[in-house]
Amino acid sequence: MSLDILNHEPLRFLISFALILFLVLNLAAILTLAERKVSAYIQLRYGPNRVGPRGLLQPAADIFKLFTKENVSPNRADRWIFLAAPIAMFIPAAAVWLVIPFAPEAVVADLNIAIVFFIAITSIGALGVIMAGYGSRSNFSLLGALRGAAQMISYEVPLILSLLGVILLAGSLSLVDIVNAQSGGFWHWYFLPQFPMFVVFYIAGLAEARRVPFDLPEGESEISGGFMVEYSGMTWGLIQASEFASMGLISALHVTLFLGGWQPPVEFLDLGNFDWIWFGLKTALIMFTFQWIRWTVPRLRMDQLMDFGWKILVPICLVWLLVTAGVMLII
Amino acid sequence: MIREERGAGEQTVEERASGRLAGTAIRDEFGLETLDMNMGPQHPAMHGLLRLILQLDGETVVRCDPVMGYLHRSKEKISENRMYPAVVPITDRIDYMNNIAMEYGYCMAVEDLLEAEIPPRADAIRALLNELGRIMSHIPSIGFLLLELGAFTPILYAFRERERIQDMFEAITGARMMFHYIRIGGVKSDLPEGMPERMWEYVESLEERLNPDFIDLIEGNEIFVARTRNVGKITQEKAVEMGLTGPPLRCTGVSYDVRRDYTYGWYKNLDFNVITDEAGDVEASYRVRIGEVRESIRMIKQILEALPEGEVMADLGRRIRPPEGDGFGRAESARGEYAVHVVSDGSDTPYRVHYRTPCTVNMQLLQEIVPGHYLPDIMPIMGLIDPVSGAWDK
Numbered sequence: 001m002s003l004d005i006l007n008h009e010p011l012r013f014l015i016s017f018a019l020i021l022f023l024v025l026n027l028a029a030i031l032t033l034a035e036r037k038v039s040a041y042i043q044l045r046y047g048p049n050r051v052g053p054r055g056l057l058q059p060a061a062d063i064f065k066l067f068t069k070e071n072v073s074p075n076r077a078d079r080w081i082f083l084a085a086p087i088a089m090f091i092p093a094a095a096v097w098l099v100i101p102f103a104p105e106a107v108v109a110d111l112n113i114a115i116v117f118f119i120a121i122t123s124i125g126a127l128g129v130i131m132a133g134y135g136s137r138s139n140f141s142l143l144g145a146l147r148g149a150a151q152m153i154s155y156e157v158p159l160i161l162s163l164l165g166v167i168l169l170a171g172s173l174s175l176v177d178i179v180n181a182q183s184g185g186f187w188h189w190y191f192l193p194q195f196p197m198f199v200v201f202y203i204a205g206l207a208e209a210r211r212v213p214f215d216l217p218e219g220e221s222e223i224s225g226g227f228m229v230e231y232s233g234m235t236w237g238l239i240q241a242s243e244f245a246s247m248g249l250i251s252a253l254h255v256t257l258f259l260g261g262w263q264p265p266v267e268f269l270d271l272g273n274f275d276w277i278w279f280g281l282k283t284a285l286i287m288f289t290f291q292w293i294r295w296t297v298p299r300l301r302m303d304q305l306m307d308f309g310w311k312i313l314v315p316i317c318l319v320w321l322l323v324t325a326g327v328m329l330i331i
Numbered sequence: 332m333i334r335e336e337r338g339a340g341e342q343t344v345e346e347r348a349s350g351r352l353a354g355t356a357i358r359d360e361f362g363l364e365t366l367d368m369n370m371g372p373q374h375p376a377m378h379g380l381l382r383l384i385l386q387l388d389g390e391t392v393v394r395c396d397p398v399m400g401y402l403h404r405s406k407e408k409i410s411e412n413r414m415y416p417a418v419v420p421i422t423d424r425i426d427y428m429n430n431i432a433m434e435y436g437y438c439m440a441v442e443d444l445l446e447a448e449i450p451p452r453a454d455a456i457r458a459l460l461n462e463l464g465r466i467m468s469h470i471p472s473i474g475f476l477l478l479e480l481g482a483f484t485p486i487l488y489a490f491r492e493r494e495r496i497q498d499m500f501e502a503i504t505g506a507r508m509m510f511h512y513i514r515i516g517g518v519k520s521d522l523p524e525g526m527p528e529r530m531w532e533y534v535e536s537l538e539e540r541l542n543p544d545f546i547d548l549i550e551g552n553e554i555f556v557a558r559t560r561n562v563g564k565i566t567q568e569k570a571v572e573m574g575l576t577g578p579p580l581r582c583t584g585v586s587y588d589v590r591r592d593y594t595y596g597w598y599k600n601l602d603f604n605v606i607t608d609e610a611g612d613v614e615a616s617y618r619v620r621i622g623e624v625r626e627s628i629r630m631i632k633q634i635l636e637a638l639p640e641g642e643v644m645a646d647l648g649r650r651i652r653p654p655e656g657d658g659f660g661r662a663e664s665a666r667g668e669y670a671v672h673v674v675s676d677g678s679d680t681p682y683r684v685h686y687r688t689p690c691t692v693n694m695q696l697l698q699e700i701v702p703g704h705y706l707p708d709i710m711p712i713m714g715l716i717d718p719v720s721g722a723w724d725k
Contacts, residue, residue, distance in 0.1 A: 039483070043483075043488075045487070143368075147390075213481065213554055219481070219707065220375060221481060222710055224374055224375050296482065296548075297482055298554050299482075300554055301557070301708070303705065
């Protein structure tokens with residue numbers, strides 16, 4: 001088969017989409033294993049080591065188990081909302097991967113408004129949480145959903161504001177352009193001039209991916225699972241997959257926006273066609289820090305979470321945005 | 332129907348507890364309603380089987396009714412039907428995190444009835460194990476506090492320590508949890524060969540690990556401080572009025588410890604401080620617990636330095652049949668004052684045994700201080716009280 005077929009735009013898009021879906025699902029599977037291994041390492045245990053060599057096949061076993069389990073839904077649940085919620089959570093988390101540039105040519109859709117696309121699509125994820133909590137008809141889920149709604153909407157503000165500095169510097173909304181603007185060694189990467197934004201994006205990203213210390217919608221010790229308390233089997237698996245996918249997504253965006261995407265840290269480490277290795281390494285590093293935090297710190301309370309978002313993160317963003325704009329005006 | 336006739340506030344705790352949950356009550360001029368929520372008895376953070384009937388206004392708890400009794404095993408009644416020495420294993424199962432203090436209190440009560448003399452070595456070993464038991468209970472309770480705040484790792488570090496102490500207990504008593512080691516008139520057997528050295532080595536290593544593994548990981552954490560400071564605040568007057576004992580009382584600044592104020596056994600020979608704190612919140616109770624672990628280590632070292640030689644069991648005859656009358660024993664368990672009252676009618680079995688467990692009394696705090704806090708604050712407050720299901724239900 002000749003590669004001409006790839007020039008056929010709709011077909012190329014379909015194949016790429018299938019590849020991305022494959023990648024995201026695998027990423028979620030690998031991340032479950034990584035999560036357990038990292039937590040085991042932090043907690044001085046071994047972690048899963050029975051299925052396959054060094055426990056590497058554990059995710060396969062997990063997924064098989066989830067597929068064989070019955071999908072129980074509460075009697076009084078709003079059935080359609082209940083079933084649609086995991087899908088509404090997973091699709092946005094997977095869809096944004098379409099605009100992430102893995103390497104110079106390896107991007108499914110090089111949208112010129114990729115950042116706007118990201119902002120628009122991730123907001124739908126919050127809807128999934130609300131649907132899951134509301135559809136379950138349980139007090140615990142309802143509280144979880146309300147927390148989730150409040151949290152994800154509040155933290156979207158600093159998340160978006162922290163992107164603006166990068167957009168100003170790069171002068172483009174396209175992720176490929178932003179990465180290209182950071183070429184030429186790590187001192188050109190935006191995490192240096194935009195350091196406060198870098199930190200804010202990291203924190204808001206944690207909240208957006210519902211990771212500890214911002215896992216209030218889940219809050220397993222007080223509301224014992226929150227919005228997903230009633231889910232079981234593969235619907236639960238899909239929620240988990242979407243959480244891991246969005247965690248990977250936030251890491252990938254973090255790398256793209258602030259850590260130079262596929263760019264090597266110094267010129268002579270350029271890997272040519274294998275630039276995606278740099279992208280993968282940096283993303284893995286960010287994901288590792290996410291897990292590190294997950295297994296070290298306790299959870300915030302709802303009021304503290306709101307205070308932190310609105311009184312600390314948003315002002316930092318606004319001030320630094322002003323500074324960036326001012327400096328750009330002068331230079 | 333009760334639901335229609337009366338509002339939520341008019342129902343008694345018993346009515347609410349019997350499953351007839353109150354209807355929602357309208358709270359303010361906007362017509363917002365409160366939410367009734369049933370937390371437990373099967374809930375990951377309820378320290379066993381506790382049911383809380385909560386009335387929530389958003390995330391704020393308006394009312395909190397704890398319902399106990401899901402782990403009631405009629406300990407007091409069973410004790411009446413067993414011969415005196417056979418009650419000891421029953422007491423083991425009251426507070427399953429700190430069994431040794433439970434045995435100690437009961438044996439003291441019966442010894443009071445018999446007016447028995449305990450050999451000094453037995454007294455020293457009892458105090459030694461009691462302090463080890465306190466460490467074994469306090470460190471996991473700190474771990475549980477963090478677990479309920481959402482940090483998963485400290486509990487595993489805590490259980491590593493508990494595991495090592497349990498290994499030592501296994502070597503001494505033959506069991507890991509339900510020891511049945513303290514007997515009426517002494518202890519079951521002498522310490523095994525090399526145990527004092529092993530214990531010394533362990534407490535030394537624990538003293539070294541306490542800082543990096545617990546204090547550094549927990550105390551400096553901003554989120555931990557934010558979640559625990561000024562949460563579950565109790566005043567001294569309130570604490571005394573409610574009859575709290577143990578760390579929840581001492582964290583308000585009241586210096587009361589049975590080991591010092593009603594000294595018993597080997598404790599009169601020991602030099603130790605009663606740890607108190609002024610703040611009276613969850614963070615203070617954590618500091619009190621850490622301080623008590625340090626004091627326990629000091630005490631263990633003192634006991635090991637001057638471990639008397641001799642018998643470990645007083646000769647009380649084969650059959651224990653105390654004279655008519657009553658005996659009273661009180662011990663400081665890890666959770667507070669544990670007291671046992673034994674009434675004898677001159678027969679083989681006690682006429683009546685009453686266990687005053689600290690958890691039952693300390694649990695009153697929930698109803699008093701939870702209202703007004705946020706829902707997630709219930710968990711650190713539970714960590715402040717640190718109740719054990721078996722001990723509050725008996």
